[in-house]
Amino acid sequence: MLSRVFGFGRRPFESLSEQEILALAISSEEDDARIYRAYADGLAEQYPDSSKVFEEMAEEEDGHRAVLIELHRKRFGERIPLIRREHVRGWYERKPDWLVRPLGLDKVRAMAEQMEDQAYRFYIEAIKRTSDASTRKLLGDLAAAEKVHESLAVRLGHKHLTDDVKSQEAATERRQFILTMVQPGLAGLMDGSVSTLAPIFAAAFATGDTWQTFLVGLSASVGAGISMGFTEAAHDDGKISGRGSPIIRGLASGIMTAIGGLGHALPYLITDFWTATTIAAIVVFIELWAIVFIQNRFMETPWLRATLQVVLGGALVLAAGVLIGNA
Template sequence: MLSRVFGFGRRPFSSLSEQEILALAISSEEDDARIYRSYAEGLQVDYPHSARMFEEMAAEEDRHRALLIELHRKRFGEHIPLIRREHVKGYYERKPDWLVRPLGIDKVRQQAEQMERQAQLFYLEAVKRTSDASTRKLLGDLAAAEQNHENLAHKLEQQYVPGDIREEEAATERRQFILTYVQPGLAGLMDGSVSTLAPIFAAAFATHDTWQTFLVGLSASIGAGISMGFTEAAHDDGKLSGRGSPLKRGLANGIMTSLGGLGHALPYLIPNFWTATSVAAAVVFVELWAIAFIQNRYMETPFLRAAFQVVLGGALVFAAGVLIGNA
């Protein structure tokens, strides 16, 4: 672990021979082609046009790898030394595709451009630090190849992802984000914020004990979050509805449910009852308007209508809790 963080055991680039530099370029091309194919596979269902673009880029990496292997065979023979990016100190690194893919189509495109740019800049800097003529030529050729790769990415994007397709993919990405995160998260926030009002404020006015009220709010919030999260994950696997991963939806729903309740439970850590209750009431006001804003922003519900529904419902539940607590 420490060797990966601090670079222990890695070789400086200046210590590599020309054969090792060529071997490093070959392994880098292999890795990049593999990454592009992973992108294409992950995007195939929702973004088929961009998937074709990444398949073409992977094929281009394969062609460059074949040329590099042939050059190595002519200069150094059949045996290619095993040397990869992680073996060289200061060499650029690649993010695993599972770290990039969830970030969305635009992030994946930006990552692809960065991949080509990193390789080009690295080779250009390596040329400056190399005095051997044949090594300088080799590195210069690699830098030019990476520049061509970056230009190719732009050409392929214009070919496979014109403006109307790009807008369509952006709309698809937004829709998937809403179905997977916003919708279940909003449902959880509404449930956690509204449904816990009655037990928390009933306990508060019944006992006038801030600590006991906090415990009631904590248990209600955590319990509701667990229940809502499991229910969301279990009732729909997302395959037919297209709502995405049940795990992601369950986490979004459960976490937001718990946060919705904890928002007005945490103020009761304040020892003074009326101060805690005033702060909790203010938090409830903010929570309800936040729900109305999210409904308007992502669900396209008219703001006044959303505000009326949420505030009215919250006010009724709040009043019920206060009345029950004072009974």
């Protein structure tokens, strides 16, 4: 672990021979092509036009690799040394696509542009380490190919991504964000904010003890968060429904459930009962209107309907908790 962090056992770039620099360039182009194809596969189902962009970018990297191999064959023969980016101290590394999923359009396009910029800087540094004229020319041509006026992702985007396609893909991406993040998070916030009202305020008015009320609220919020998170993750793997990663949905639902309950439980850390209760009531008011806003903003629920569903329902649950606590 320490050797990976501090670079022990790695070669400094300055120590590489011209043959090793060519080998590093070959393996780098191969890795980039595989990453672009992985991006294309990850986008193919929902964003087919953007997927074509990354397929062509992979083909471009294959072309770079082919000319590098041909140059190596002419200068050094058929045997290419095994050297990769991770073998060179301080050199940039690529993350495999499974580490950056889910693949969003903006994310992969930004990463593609970063990859091109890093490849350009690699070739500029490589030119400084070579003296052979043909090698310097090829590395310079590859650097120029990576550093065009517009990035390859943008150029290919103009070819494949018309305004209509971009609008469709943006709508698809927004829908996926809502299904994977907003919907389960909203369900969790509603459950945490509303379902914990009765036990927290019932405990508050039954005991008059702020610390005991806080413990009830903490346990109810954490327990509800764990329950909602596991339920969301377990009941739908997202493959048929298209709702995305069950882990992400479970985390969104569980965390927001806990936050919804803790919002009006934390004020009971204040020792004065009426001060804590007043602040908790204000927090409940803010929570309920936040839910109304999210429903209207992302779920396109009309304001009046959302208000009746959430604020009226929350008020009834709060009243039930107060009445039970005073019984």
